[in-house]
Each structure stands twice: as structure tokens, then as C-alpha cells.
Amino acid sequence: MLIKKIDEYLNENTYPFHMPGHKRSELLRNDLAYRRDFTEIEGLDNLNDPKEIFVEMEKAIAKNYQVKDAIISTNGSTNGILAAIRSLSKNNNNLLIQRSSHKAVYNAALINKCKVEYIDIITDEVSAVAGIDYNILENKLKSKSHGAVVVTSPSYEGYILDLEKIYGICQKYETKLFVDLAHGSHLYLNDLYKNCFDLAVTSFHKNLSALTPSAALLVNDESLIGSLRENMAIFQSSSPSYLILQSIDEMIENFDKFYGMMDNLNKNLDELYDLDLKNLKLINHKDKDRSKILISCKNTNISGVELQEILRKNKIEIEMAYPSYALLIASIFDRKEAFVYLKEVLMKIDKALLKADNSYKFTYPKPIKKYELFEAYEKEKSKVKLNRALNHISGEFVYAYPPGIPIITPGEILDKNILASLNFMKSKGLTINIEDDISCLIDKIE
Ligand SMILES: Cc1ncc(COP(=O)(O)O)c(C=O)c1O
Structure with missing residues (x-):
């Protein structure tokens, strides 16, 4: 599809008095792919308003993942998450998200002024995220109407959620299910992929062959498509990379070979x-x-x-x-x-090695929320020494990276448990994104 078009175009020897500025010049390194770096010229379609080749490519992706439609992202799953949550929270901004969600989910909740509740996670024998509490999911949906549920499957470490069960619960309470499948673009090859969601996002660059950060939204609920396309174009560059797009094209050609x-x-x-x-x-x-x-x-x-x-x-x-x-x-x-x-x-x-007890048992604490993310974002903040932060309200995310699961988010209270968890993680040598100070809201819990 795209690769073939670009081959043909290059054979025609047309001179580029247009962007990109490198003009495929031979003065530049030949091990960087300047020769195939294009932009939206005649015949090469426009990803943000696809009519030709990109429609074909998206259809091929949709077919592979057995969904109704797909929307390509050259800005990673991050772009897909920002767009998806903007669409899903338009009419109901209550979001129910897995606490171990990726930063992009939190950022999307913040910029779309969502009211966020969390699904607690379950960890395995080494404290890796292994699942969620399905009862909490159901109870929260029963107690309040939500615009969407957002879960991550597979987790970074490869644990796969029971999407059939989750989708069943979501349908029972008429809530859309958005699956962050960033780490699972290859699961279709192993029968581990389950098409049980309204919407999912997957990163091709993480486990298949396309260049970083290739991704796509996988859409089952066709009523969302118009709004998703609109929102994808808000967050995506207006000059999506044709190198990335060609690598997605090559991946599509190879889907069966994989x-x-x-x-x-x-x-x-x-x-x-x-x-x-x-x-x-x-x-x-x-x-x-x-x-x-x-x-x-x-x-x-x-x-x-x-x-x-x-x-x-x-x-x-x-x-x-x-x-x-x-x-x-x-x-x-x-x-x-x-x-x-x-x-x-x-x-x-x-x-x-020797046998020893090196177990690290860490249970993610459940902080109390005082303000929504977007409310906390708008409030005045100052730095407080961590050892004096008891009962302050956090003004920032604190997490150990990787895997980047927040211990506390803006608007949550730094109680004894949270401070103890932070000290414990530090004592175990984990890299935490704060040192001795933490940004807190000026108002404090008494
Ligand atoms: C669970 C999860 N979702 C989304 C993303 C974002 O993916 P991308 O790098 O394709 O933007 C990541 C990135 O590591 C991730 O781990």
C-alpha cells in the first residue's frame, strides 16, 4: 500500500519543492531514512483525514484484530488514550480506572476534567501487578453511572485480565469499556487476544515490528468513530511521520507471516x-x-x-x-x-547464587481523595519536606519508575500509610520521582 506508492513516486524522479526541508539530500547520513521521509503530497493521503491508502491500512488492521474499525496513531498509544478518554468522557465525566493505569490515562483524566475513581489492583508473589478486584469494579459501577471503565491488559509484566468478565459487567451497567492493550499487539498470534471491549489501544512498536511509537485505536463501538477521529487529530501532529507509517504498512503485509x-x-x-x-x-x-x-x-x-x-x-x-x-x-x-x-x-x-529470603511485599496504599486531579492542578502549591508532609494534600504524582504506578496523585492526602510506603520504597533502593521535598497544596487537612 503506502510503501508501494512511495516506491513508485521515487521512481518518477519528481523534484520536491515542498516539505520536508532535508529534500532527501545526499549530503545527509545514508543510514538515516531521509530518502523515504515524506509528507502529505498528492497521492499520499492524509492520516488525520484519511481517504485512500490510510483507509486501506486501517481496514487491514481492523481485520487482523477482528474489530469494526481502526485508527492509526504515529504518536503512540499515548495519543490514542488522550483521544479515547476525551471521547468517552464527553457526556459523562465519571471515569473508573485501574489504579495501575499508565500516566497517559491520568493525563487524559486531568485535561478532560474527569472525576476519577479507582479499581484496586492485585499483585503477585513478587509484587508485580497481576490483576484487578472484579468485585470493586462491579460495586463501583452499581453505585454510580460512569462514562467509561479503563483497564490495562496485559500488564507490563504480561498478566492478562478476564476481559470477557469485565466486558459483561460493563454491559450490565451500560458503561463503555476501554482497554489499554498497549503491551498486547502480538497477542492475536497466541490466541491470547480477546475482542471483548468497546475500544482498545495497542502499541505496535512494543511487541511487533513497526517503528516507535506506532499504535492504533481498535474500535468496536462504531458510534464513537466520528468523535475519536476528531480527537485523534487534536492530539496527533498535523505532520504524521511517513517513516512510521511505512513501517506500519510493512507490518500489515507481514501480519500472517508473524x-x-x-x-x-x-x-x-x-x-x-x-x-x-x-x-x-x-x-x-x-x-x-x-x-x-x-x-x-x-x-x-x-x-x-x-x-x-x-x-x-x-x-x-x-x-x-x-x-x-x-x-x-x-x-x-x-x-x-x-x-x-x-x-x-x-x-x-x-x-x-545462594538461597535467601529476599521477598519484597508491597501493597499499593489506597489514599483518600480530597480533590479531583483537575481541581488540584488549579490550586496553589508549595514544596514541603517529606518528613513534614503528614496530612498535606499532594500537589503531584509520586511513583517509582518503572513501572510508574502512582503511590499518590494530586489531590490525595499524604497520610501515615502513604508516607510509610514512600519510605519503604526508598529504603529498598527504588527510584522515586521525588527526593526530600514534595509539592503540596497550600490548604492542609487538620
Ligand atoms: C500500559 C501502557 N499504556 C500506554 C503506554 C503508552 O504507549 P506509547 O509508548 O505507545 O505511547 C505505555 C507505555 O509504556 C504503557 O506501558
């Missing part, structure tokens, strides 16, 4: 998960995507962060580390040799 590559990945993962480790443990679960390789250090004498450093010394860079686990991300593009090497290194590390 099945064979998934078979190979599954074989490599089978062998990896069969590894006879004595101290480290690869966490496996029926509701978990195994390509998110979650290694528990819980019963060893090292932390996840130390495991990350040892792997780095062995020339393996991983996705993230936490006190009791390390997370590696595999994809259908990983080579067999990479798995052979990973297994060898893990066995070597495992042999050198």
Missing part, C-alpha cells in the same frame, strides 16, 4: 521456561503472556536490580528491574542464538 515466527518464539520460550534453575524462578501462569519474561529473585541473595546489573555485565540489557524481580521482553524477532545465550548466562548466574 504466525510462523510466533511458533519459533514459543519453541524458544518452552526451552527457556524448562530451564532447571535452583534459585531464580521464571514466573509462569495460565493468564500470563510468556514473552514477558518475569524472573523472580525472591528466594535468592540478590535483588532484581542486582540481577539486572549482572546481566548487563554479560552484555544483556533488560526491560526493567524491581527489588524482587527482573523483566525481560522477548518478541517474534528474537533469534534462537539470543535464547541459547540467555539460558547459558541465567544458568551461570543461578549457580553462583
